[in-house]
Amino acid sequence: MPRKAVDQELSRERILEVARHLFVTKGYRAISMRSIGQQLGYSHGSLYYHFNDKAELFYAIAQEDFQRLGRLFEHVLNQSPSEGMSKLEQVMLEFIQFGLNHPHHYEIMFMTRDEELLAYAHAEQGRCMEMFYTIVRQSLSAHMMSEQDRHNIPRSLFLALHGFVSYYIQDQVTFEEVKPAATAHVRFLCRRAVEEAIQSA
Structure with missing residues (x-):
């Protein structure tokens, strides 16, 4: 998927919002980029357009x-x-x-x-x-x-x-x-x- 399309569909702010909730409620070590992506309804690869890890x-x-x-x-x-x-x-x-x-x-x-x-x-x-x-x-x-x-x-x-x-x-x-x-x-x-x-x- 082109980067532009990903940026339009999945904002950095939305990723931060969902990841923050998961880190607090589930624990940092229990959460993976894959699980964050699943919670957002996207593949975890989409997150790497915004964050390296x-x-x-x-x-x-x-x-x-x-x-x-x-x-x-x-x-x-x-x-x-x-x-x-x-x-x-x-x-x-x-x-x-x-x-x-x-x-x-x-x-x-x-x-x-x-x-x-x-x-x-x-x-x-x-x-x-x-x-x-x-x-x-x-x-x-x-x-x-x-x-x-x-x-x-x-x-x-x-x-x-x-x-x-x-x-x-x-x-x-x-x-x-x-x-x-x-x-x-x-x-x-x-x-x-x-x-x-x-x-x-």
């Missing part, structure tokens, strides 16, 4: 998902926060919303245990987390934090958000179902972060 396909998924979260952070930073919320609270709430409304994306990004796969996601994960850390530091810039707190506070906030998301992902709830709890969680975390920053000033 399964590892490249997984990396493309991780890269796309982290870029999506990065764009979300940038969008929030460029918009006025919701009434009664700080910019940092809004960013943290959007992170929770992203995780709960896109559980397969989130599991690929932050809950992968396979060491081989972690190697593919590590660089993208590091860039995403550094972006979050920078947002936290800028939000608390009015306080003269110690170098240790400049590292510890953003990390602690991220881990607290990750704990919230990973806990509720297990229950398969949507963000709207736990929005009041998420808002209270974020406000508590930000209040504690400011208190910690003030103490270290």
